[in-house]
Amino acid sequence: MGHPIPLIFERSVPGRTGYSLPECDVPEVPVQQLLPAGQIRQEAPRLPQVSEGDVIRHYVNLSSLNHSVDTGFYPLGSCTMKYNPKVNETATRLPGFARLHPLVPERCAQGALELMYNLEQYLAEITGMDAVSLQPVAGAHGEYTGLKIIAAYHKARGDHKRTTVLVPDSAHGTNPASAAMVGMKIVEVKSDCHGCVCLEDLKAKVDDTVAALMLTNPNTLGLFDINIAEIAEIVHNAGGLLYYDGANANAILGKVRPGDTGFDVVHLNLHKTFSTPHGGGGPGSGPVGVKAQLIPYLPAPRVVKEGDQYRLDYNLPDSIGKVHSFYGNFGVNVRAYTYIRMMGGEGLERVSEDAVLNANYLQARLKGHYHLEYDRLCMHEFVLSGKLQKAHGVRTLDIAKRLLDFGVHPPTIYFPLIIDEAIMIEPTETEGKETLDYFIDVMLQIAREAKEDPENVTQAPHTTPVSRLDEVGAARNPVLRWQP
Numbered sequence: 001m002g003h004p005i006p007l008i009f010e011r012s013v014p015g016r017t018g019y020s021l022p023e024c025d026v027p028e029v030p031v032q033q034l035l036p037a038g039q040i041r042q043e044a045p046r047l048p049q050v051s052e053g054d055v056i057r058h059y060v061n062l063s064s065l066n067h068s069v070d071t072g073f074y075p076l077g078s079c080t081m082k083y084n085p086k087v088n089e090t091a092t093r094l095p096g097f098a099r100l101h102p103l104v105p106e107r108c109a110q111g112a113l114e115l116m117y118n119l120e121q122y123l124a125e126i127t128g129m130d131a132v133s134l135q136p137v138a139g140a141h142g143e144y145t146g147l148k149i150i151a152a153y154h155k156a157r158g159d160h161k162r163t164t165v166l167v168p169d170s171a172h173g174t175n176p177a178s179a180a181m182v183g184m185k186i187v188e189v190k191s192d193c194h195g196c197v198c199l200e201d202l203k204a205k206v207d208d209t210v211a212a213l214m215l216t217n218p219n220t221l222g223l224f225d226i227n228i229a230e231i232a233e234i235v236h237n238a239g240g241l242l243y244y245d246g247a248n249a250n251a252i253l254g255k256v257r258p259g260d261t262g263f264d265v266v267h268l269n270l271h272k273t274f275s276t277p278h279g280g281g282g283p284g285s286g287p288v289g290v291k292a293q294l295i296p297y298l299p300a301p302r303v304v305k306e307g308d309q310y311r312l313d314y315n316l317p318d319s320i321g322k323v324h325s326f327y328g329n330f331g332v333n334v335r336a337y338t339y340i341r342m343m344g345g346e347g348l349e350r351v352s353e354d355a356v357l358n359a360n361y362l363q364a365r366l367k368g369h370y371h372l373e374y375d376r377l378c379m380h381e382f383v384l385s386g387k388l389q390k391a392h393g394v395r396t397l398d399i400a401k402r403l404l405d406f407g408v409h410p411p412t413i414y415f416p417l418i419i420d421e422a423i424m425i426e427p428t429e430t431e432g433k434e435t436l437d438y439f440i441d442v443m444l445q446i447a448r449e450a451k452e453d454p455e456n457v458t459q460a461p462h463t464t465p466v467s468r469l470d471e472v473g474a475a476r477n478p479v480l481r482w483q484p
């Protein structure tokens with residue numbers, strides 16, 4: 001049995017080519033006169049000999065082997081894999097944006113600067129912050145930038161002992177990682193029986209070394225922490241600041257503003273909530289917003305408006321400096337700007353309403369068939385546990401693999417860590433009821449199979465070009481070169 005798509009080398013036929021050149025009409029110079037002897041090949045390179053059609057089919061077929069949000073449902077909890085409207089791409093490809101060199105004089109880039117300025121204003125309005133920088137290019141990068149700003153703030157006040165960051169046990173892994181990157185010590189705060197921050201544990205752990213508490217709200221369990229006002233008070237009274245991980249803001253648009261609930265710094269992922277593509281480590285954008293007292297520390301330069309002119313201000317003596325070349329990922333910002341303008345304020349509010357409705361619909365129909373640890377209204381996502389299936393020898397990883405047979409991308413699994421065999425599902429607002437019902441049917445079938453025919457699940461996937469892979473090995477020791 002061959003590979004479903006023959007490798008391009010296996011299609012090779014001696015003498016076949018994909019091009020033809022016109023007759024040479026200049027004198028031919030022997031290669032010996034052009035290159036030193038040591039650099040001349042003794043034998044022809046081993047390249048596939050194929051036609052243009054062979055090459056095109058090969059690459060187009062390869063490109064269709066990957067699951068994508070354009071080809072199927074992608075309920076990847078916390079990661080917000082929503083549909084990416086194509087109008088965003090149209091806007092980004094306008095030559096005035098796409099072909100603008102980042103080093104042109106400011107007077108020739110007024111449109112781009114205006115877009116950046118306006119986008120910063122919109123994001124400040126959405127999050128309830130006083131100023132925003134578009135420079136960071138990922139969520140984790142935004143966290144790093146925000147924590148640098150917090151560190152600079154404490155330092156400027158002579159408050160040198162603030163070197164710890166409090167991180168709840170349900171936090172995204174990037175939170176403690178970013179805190180470590182800026183040289184802070186990480187102290188974990190426990191969740192209570194409702195899946196929210198345990199206030200007793202928080203009180204026991206705040207002291208005068210706390211630089212900040214990093215919080216995701218709704219958290220990665222998809223639960224809104226209703227104690228947020230009290231949490232903010234506890235941290236602020238101890239002299240610490242509140243950091244909002246807004247990577248996934250899909251439940252709060254137009255509903256709650258982090259700035260109104262006590263947060264001092266926030267980052268957003270434009271490549272999640274604001275519909276710009278992500279995955280495969282592609283370009284992202286993780287803007288950071290801050291309250292007024294932190295503005296002096298924002299990354300330089302900042303886009304400023306004077307009269308009806310825009311310019312970049314580098315004269316920011318207290319700034320933490322640059323965190324990325326130029327001004328961030330401009331193309332991603334154009335996409336997010338387009339999305340916000342297309343949706344308008346009411347549209348964004350509707351995004352959150354529909355995202356929350358879709359998640360609750362799935363949660364209501366799947367609970368019972370899968371264990372639900374925190375049985376309450378969820379926000380944009382919820383976390384099931386595969387422990388009922390584990391009793392039959394079927395693990396969450398197996399369920400994830402079996403979903404591939406039905407053309408569904410697996411949800412986020414084994415995260416957050418506080419749920420045994422976690423399955424974290426986020427449908428997003430862009431999916432219709434038919435897709436949600438299809439997913440429910442598939443999940444119920446897998447739950448039945450786990451009881452009646454567990455092998456079918458533990459051996460899955462059956463229909464994909466390759467079955468189970470050594471995922472760690474593939475990432476650590478990738479084989480990128482074909483060898484005969």
Ligand SMILES: *Cc1c(COP(=O)(O)O)cnc(C)c1O
Nearest residue numbers: 078079138139140172174247248
């Ligand atoms: C995705 C995510 C991050 C990290 O964002 P990246 O762009 O992948 O660095 C951080 N926090 C939460 C809650 C997330 O969902």
